[in-house]
Amino acid sequence: MNDSVDLGRRIENGALSKDMAGQKVTIAGWLQDTRNLGGIAFLLLRDRSGIAQITCLKKKLGDEIFTHLTTIPRESVLAVTGELKLNEQVSTGFEILPETFEVLAEAQSPLPLGIIDKVGVELDTRLNNRFLDLRKSQVLAIFKLREILIRGMREYLVSQKFMEVTTPKIVAAGAEGGSTLFPIKYFENQAYLAQSPQLYKQMLMGAGIDRLYELAPAYRAEQSDTVRHIAEFASLDIEMSFIKSEEDVMHLLEGLMTHALESVLKEGKQYLDELGVEVSVPKLPFPRITLKEAIKMLADAGLEVKGDLDTEAEKKLGEIMLEKHGAELYFITKFPTELKKTTFYAMRDASNSVLTNYFDLDYRGEELVSGGQREHRIGILINQLEEIGYDPKDFEFYLQAFRYGMPPHGGFGLGIERVLHMMLRLPNIRECVMFPRDMYRVVP
Numbered sequence: 001m002n003d004s005v006d007l008g009r010r011i012e013n014g015a016l017s018k019d020m021a022g023q024k025v026t027i028a029g030w031l032q033d034t035r036n037l038g039g040i041a042f043l044l045l046r047d048r049s050g051i052a053q054i055t056c057l058k059k060k061l062g063d064e065i066f067t068h069l070t071t072i073p074r075e076s077v078l079a080v081t082g083e084l085k086l087n088e089q090v091s092t093g094f095e096i097l098p099e100t101f102e103v104l105a106e107a108q109s110p111l112p113l114g115i116i117d118k119v120g121v122e123l124d125t126r127l128n129n130r131f132l133d134l135r136k137s138q139v140l141a142i143f144k145l146r147e148i149l150i151r152g153m154r155e156y157l158v159s160q161k162f163m164e165v166t167t168p169k170i171v172a173a174g175a176e177g178g179s180t181l182f183p184i185k186y187f188e189n190q191a192y193l194a195q196s197p198q199l200y201k202q203m204l205m206g207a208g209i210d211r212l213y214e215l216a217p218a219y220r221a222e223q224s225d226t227v228r229h230i231a232e233f234a235s236l237d238i239e240m241s242f243i244k245s246e247e248d249v250m251h252l253l254e255g256l257m258t259h260a261l262e263s264v265l266k267e268g269k270q271y272l273d274e275l276g277v278e279v280s281v282p283k284l285p286f287p288r289i290t291l292k293e294a295i296k297m298l299a300d301a302g303l304e305v306k307g308d309l310d311t312e313a314e315k316k317l318g319e320i321m322l323e324k325h326g327a328e329l330y331f332i333t334k335f336p337t338e339l340k341k342t343t344f345y346a347m348r349d350a351s352n353s354v355l356t357n358y359f360d361l362d363y364r365g366e367e368l369v370s371g372g373q374r375e376h377r378i379g380i381l382i383n384q385l386e387e388i389g390y391d392p393k394d395f396e397f398y399l400q401a402f403r404y405g406m407p408p409h410g411g412f413g414l415g416i417e418r419v420l421h422m423m424l425r426l427p428n429i430r431e432c433v434m435f436p437r438d439m440y441r442v443v444p
């Protein structure tokens, strides 16, 4: 009985069906749970596609084999061959009566983390044992939804003729301010981990790749230990040429978000149900409010804001936009130049140079996206670099691309984890990354 099982014949649990009644099948996975009732025992075997019940009858198997099967530690990897038999009492409608089995890898016990126990476990313990944590169906559901969301975004961008590109993550200059740069030793020189593909996506506009996107890690040495910041995040960046204004970019972003959320609803229902969350597809167009209007709305609600919106103000604005405008997603536009100082590449408003053509997209009070129209005229771009004290020489590789025909262009950067964080109403953004990086965590 305890022979080797031919894994070449393995069928995924999800592919088993009642039509296979009477057939011999081979399954393999993790032993999730064992219920031993004396003469009969039920083993639940889990793989990525589902759970199958293995029903062990002591009389049929004999004492020794029954005892062996029912004492295999939880979460061991087990392969079983046996007959598929219909049984209406099982949720799937069938069970497997084992004929041969093999313990492929025994799990140590106790487990550092229960897979099916309902006891609340600290996020840190879960992240320290992430390979086990990811075995939980509710945790895996987040990543199934992440995959569906990203697939929906890619689908949309491909349909809009965007080309996927890959730009370097080891770079010589930062694009998003010095304070969040990770310096690295690069042979005999200093380099940095890329905070954003900003300079490269713009250079590629000069190369004539007039609609591009990149989905890649971006690095920020965030000194703030918050539930919405991580040091490595998945950034979806787009850039497009021949725009009339940032409105063209915002229009694309509306289409992208709507399509991606529709995909999540269509393909991810089972995972949303598992997490007990409802997602709604936003109505078009998303409301647009200027930063000035946002500050006024907050003041009317009793919250005085000076300068930029902090976390509290963003949250409050999220509540106001939901209550008063029924909007979960909304644009905040016309950021003052003063607040986008480090954003030297931002085009200023032609009619009012104290404002930029820059916007954010917020989702229930959290910023998902920043973007806008870029400054493509080299003289002005150099002035803007100098204004904030940067030496244009350090950006010469970038500026060169503006000297030989750079079309008007714009784009945005979207944080994938931020979308998931808000969409799934998770308490912490770290839930949306398999192996998150933050100020204190670099393992596992």
Ligand code: AMO
Residues within 6 Å of the ligand: 175, 176, 195, 196, 197, 198, 220, 222, 228, 229, 230, 231, 233, 235, 237, 238, 367, 368, 369, 370, 371, 372, 411, 412, 413, 414, 415, 416, 417, 418
């Ligand atoms: P920005 O710096 O606003 O803009 O970043 C764009 C988006 O990236 C996400 N994000 C983060 N997510 C998690 N943890 C972090 N520490 C973190 N930092 C940023 C947010 C944010 O809205 N080059 C510009 C984009 C552009 O103009 O194209 C940029 O990087 O969702």
